[in-house]
Amino acid sequence: MLPDADDGSYAPEWEGDGAGGFGQDVGALFLQPEEWVEEDVAVGANTFRVRCLAGDNRHIKSQTGLMRWEGSAALARFIASSKSLLLNKSVLELGCGTSPLPSLAALAAQPTKVYVTDGSPNVVNMAERNIIGNCGIVDTSRAQFRVIEWGNNEQIEDIVQEVPSGFDVVLGADVLYSKLAVPLFFSTCTKLLVKSNTARLLVCYIIRSVSEAEVLKCARSAGFEWESLKHQLPTAEGDCPSLQLMMFHRA
Numbered sequence: 001m002l003p004d005a006d007d008g009s010y011a012p013e014w015e016g017d018g019a020g021g022f023g024q025d026v027g028a029l030f031l032q033p034e035e036w037v038e039e040d041v042a043v044g045a046n047t048f049r050v051r052c053l054a055g056d057n058r059h060i061k062s063q064t065g066l067m068r069w070e071g072s073a074a075l076a077r078f079i080a081s082s083k084s085l086l087l088n089k090s091v092l093e094l095g096c097g098t099s100p101l102p103s104l105a106a107l108a109a110q111p112t113k114v115y116v117t118d119g120s121p122n123v124v125n126m127a128e129r130n131i132i133g134n135c136g137i138v139d140t141s142r143a144q145f146r147v148i149e150w151g152n153n154e155q156i157e158d159i160v161q162e163v164p165s166g167f168d169v170v171l172g173a174d175v176l177y178s179k180l181a182v183p184l185f186f187s188t189c190t191k192l193l194v195k196s197n198t199a200r201l202l203v204c205y206i207i208r209s210v211s212e213a214e215v216l217k218c219a220r221s222a223g224f225e226w227e228s229l230k231h232q233l234p235t236a237e238g239d240c241p242s243l244q245l246m247m248f249h250r251a
Contacts, residue, residue: 036051036052036053037051037052037053038050038051039051039052039099041073041076041099041101042236043073043076043077043079043080043101043104043105043108044077044080044081044105044108045080046080046104046105046108046137046138047137048076048101048104048134048137049133049134050098050099050100050101050130050133051098051099051126051129051130051133052097052098052099052130053098070174070206070239070240070243071173071174071204071205071206071243072097072099072100072101072102072173072174072204073101073236074173074204074233074234074236074239074243074245075101075102075105075171075173075202075203075204075245076101076102076104076105076173077105077233077234077236078202078204078229078232078233078234078245079102079105079106079109079171079202080105080108080109080234081232081234082232083108083109083110085109085169085200085202086106086109086110086111086169087109087110087111088110088111088112089111089112089168089169090111090112090113090163090165090166090167090168090169091103091106091111091113091114091115091167091168091169091170091171092114092115092117092159092167092169092170092171092192093106093114093115093116093117093170093171093172093173094117094118094148094150094170094171094172094175094185094188094189094192095117095118095119095150095172095173095175095185096116096117096118096123096124096127096173097118097123097127097173098123098126098127098130099127099130100116100127100130100131101173102171102173102204103116103127103131103143103171104130104131104134104137104138106169106171107131107138107139107140107142107143108137108138111142111169112142113142113143113144113163114142114143114144115143115144115145115146115159115163115167116128116131116143116144116145116146117145117146117147117148117159118147118148119147119148119149119150119152120147121147124145124146124147127145128143128145131143131145146158146159148188150181150184150185150187150188151184151187151188156188156191156192159192160191160192165194166192166193166194166195166199167192167193167194167199168193168194168198168199168200169199169200169201169202170189170192170193170199170200170201170202171201171202171203172185172189172201172202172203172204172205173203173204173205174204174205174206175203175205176203176205176210176215177205177208177209177210178209178210179209179210179214182210182214182215182218183218183221183222185218186218186219186221186222186224187222189201189222189224189248190222190223190224190250193250195250196250197249197250198249199249199250200247200248200249201224201247201248201249202229202245202246202247202248203245203246203248204233204243204244204245204246205243205244206240206242206243206244207242207244212244215246219248220251223250223251224248224249224250224251225248225249225250225251226246226247226248226249227246227247228244228245228246229245229246229247230243230244230245232245233245
């Protein structure tokens with residue numbers, strides 16, 4: 001079982017949309033115990049257990065960060081199959097949501113550090129519980145938990161002060177679903193990545209309301225080039241055919 005909150009409830013109040021804190025503010029959202037599920041997710045040689053909002057609430061709750069989305073598990077599987085990309089690297093996940101599977105997979109790849117971030121403090125709180133709940137599988141001492149709302153210069157600067165050299169790798173899973181948020185996502189990445197063409201931004205997503213052409217236009221405007229790694233994406237039963245994996249680097 002994963003750890004519960006001190007008062008016996010499990011992160012009952014949420015604000016923001018959980019994906020970088022960009023989206024509809026629905027105020028306080030109180031979730032009943034039956035709305036939460038614990039899921040075991042196979043990622044390479046490991047099986048991680050995460051607590052998240054039940055999938056049948058996906059179209060009822062407006063808070064996207066509460067659920068486990070397909071891109072999160074897919075990106076985690078890619079990381080597990082390509083550990084050398086993160087070995088001895090500093091890593092940051094943006095818009096982790098409550099089920100930060102890419103960060104868990106990153107921790108298993110022996111990085112120097114992994115920053116697990118989201119725009120909602122409550123989402124970060126639950127993400128931390130899910131990370132700590134897997135302490136028997138990965139070294140959770142390398143994980144740091146921070147609130148970053150994309151485009152929030154004060155929050156971004158706080159992270160830059162902590163890691164002035166920047167991060168070698170930034171991760172994003174199913175975060176490119178809002179036309180207004182996409183440019184903020186890429187501009188935030190440019191400020192957090194190391195100032196070198198060795199920096200890598202790995203993004204796994206399902207094409208929804210934002211077309212791939214629009215995503216790549218924003219990436220180019222932010223100074224990135226890219227390649228598709230979709231052909232290297234380990235598949236799992238039930239994967240959406242439109243899952244995409246892109247690796248961006250500074251131009």
